[in-house]
Amino acid sequence: MTRTDAKNSALVLFSGGQDSATCLAWALDRYDIVETLGFDYGQRHRVELECRDGFRTAIARAFPEWGKRLGDDHMIDLSVLGSISDTAMTREIEIETAATGLPNTFVPGRNLMFMTIAAAIAYRRGLNVLVGGMCETDFSGYPDCRDDTMKALQVALNLGMDSRFVLETPLMWLDKADTWRLARQLGGEELVELVRVETHTCYVGERAELQPWGFGCGECPACKLRKRGYEAYLAGENVTEAPV
Numbered sequence: 055m056t057r058t059d060a061k062n063s064a065l066v067l068f069s070g071g072q073d074s075a076t077c078l079a080w081a082l083d084r085y086d087i088v089e090t091l092g093f094d095y096g097q098r099h100r101v102e103l104e105c106r107d108g109f110r111t112a113i114a115r116a117f118p119e120w121g122k123r124l125g126d127d128h129m130i131d132l133s134v135l136g137s138i139s140d141t142a143m144t145r146e147i148e149i150e151t152a153a154t155g156l157p158n159t160f161v162p163g164r165n166l167m168f169m170t171i172a173a174a175i176a177y178r179r180g181l182n183v184l185v186g187g188m189c190e191t192d193f194s195g196y197p198d199c200r201d202d203t204m205k206a207l208q209v210a211l212n213l214g215m216d217s218r219f220v221l222e223t224p225l226m227w228l229d230k231a232d233t234w235r236l237a238r239q240l241g242g243e244e245l246v247e248l249v250r251v252e253t254h255t256c257y258v259g260e261r262a263e264l265q266p267w268g269f270g271c272g273e274c275p276a277c278k279l280r281k282r283g284y285e286a287y288l289a290g291e292n293v294t295e296a297p298v
């Protein structure tokens with residue numbers, strides 16, 4: 055692999071879920087070269103990773119101008135994250151709120167690690183913008199999704215790599231209904247349909263039956279949030295309460 059050194063280029067953290075798929079469309083709409091990055095950390099919803107190729111292929115086919123901009127995909131094995139954390143994301147345990155007030159789906163350090171590795175890859179590839187689907191308003195309360203964390207990380211990464219990366223988080227202040235709206239704004243109903251059918255959000259990895267809002271168990275916090283967001287989107291409303 056060679057460096058591109060393109061000025062208007064981005065690396066998108068792309069898990070195969072609704073949020074990162076919308077971020078990918080957002081980036082394809084803006085940057086000349088867009089590469090994608092995924093992590094395998096032993097997540098229970100590994101089926102999400104299997105959606106990545108399907109979504110990349112589908113979006114490139116449906117939007118040929120974006121297809122020309124879509125570059126390499128990078129998959130990184132981060133199984134170390136599963137081995138150092140004990141959470142409902144990586145273990146077969148019930149999803150609940152821990153004594154810290156955070157749900158036990160919180161994987162400490164995950165997004166910090168993701169962005170640090172993204173910066174290292176972007177450095178090597180000559181890409182200047184890092185795009186992530188972190189969001190403060192999705193009720194999870196994950197501290198590593200906060201705007202301040204991302205801003206501090208941008209400073210730390212640029213100091214530590216003597217670089218000028220820009221960290222973009224287009225979903226930071228959107229709720230899940232707004233995220234569907236953003237997809238429609240970027241690529242119309244065709245993109246909404248791609249996100250609905252080709253992405254995966256369910257924490258427990260259920261993908262047997264297509265619901266109106268996409269695939270999933272319908273019961274886990276991620277499914278409830280996605281369902282509530284989609285219904286609010288259809289109704290032209292916003293999501294105003296937590297799903298649990």
Ligand code: ZN
Nearest residue numbers: 256271274277
């Ligand atoms: Zn689910």
